[in-house]
Amino acid sequence: MYEPNVVGDWQEYDEHAGLRVRVHRLEPAEPPRGRDEAAAGLSYFSLRVTVENRGARHYGIHLEDGQLDVRVGPDGEGAFIDWRNSQFIEGFDVHPLRRATAVLYAAAPQDALTHIDIQVQLRVDEEWADRRLWTGGIGVPEAMATATAVSAGPGSLAHQLTAYLKDQSEPGTA
Template sequence: MYEPNVVGDWHEYDDHDGLRVRVHRLEAAEPPRGRDDAAAGLTYFSVRVTVENRGSRHFGVQLEDGQIDVRVGPDGEGAVIDWRSSQFIEGFDVYPLRRATAVLYAAGPEAALTQVDIQIQLRVDEDWTDRRLWAGGIGVLESTAATACQSATTGGLAHQVSAFLKDQTEPGSPA
């Protein structure tokens, strides 16, 4: 079964020994070059995508527009990606024990930012990797009471995803 990653998790590529990637630091943030007109009335957020090489040879890595898809809310609506303010990895050689990080700025309706899905497809040495998904959310709307109640019962989105995946892999669970 294909299991989505939770924001912050590392994903290792079997085809590229030692290469791994993660989506992390999903947070509300204004873009450094000002707001895009297409994002009027929306709330901005940023996310980092880090590629790390723990192998013994270097990899040529590319992560640009078209290789990242960001969806928000329960209906999976497309977020407005601010290409002008985002920083991508454009044909960079990641040597052993080194990292390269892309910073993406996007915007969506504030109410939808509690559920953010980010899909990545790296290009490594002229080969395309499989698409991988990270799920997370921003606590922009969470009040103090909701946060206390949520942490006491469900533990947030990461806990919900983990519980779902655990239910799917337990013997006797419906498949």
């Protein structure tokens, strides 16, 4: 089964030796000047996508609008992506031991920010690489996480995980 990456994890490309990518710094942000009205009623956030070359040759990288998709909330609704103020990687040669970073600004309802999925499809040397998915969230309240675990039934995975962690944290258990 394919599992998404957690925000902050590196993902390597098998078809491009030494090339890896990650989504990181998923955090609240202020709307850029002039975008206050477009984001009325929404909470602004930003994320970074970094491409790193640990290989022996350089790669021509493209990471532009349309190659990033941001979905929020349990139903996976599309976030408002501020393409005008985001910074992309457009035809940049990433040489060995170098990085290039794109910064994306987006907005969504505050209650949907606890679940954010970011899909990235990188173009390397004019060829499309496989899509990669990262998942994370902003501002998951501890009380909400505890309430979810407590409200889950005794046979649920959340209940089993909570019981296991509780057993591991008790003194005298190994």
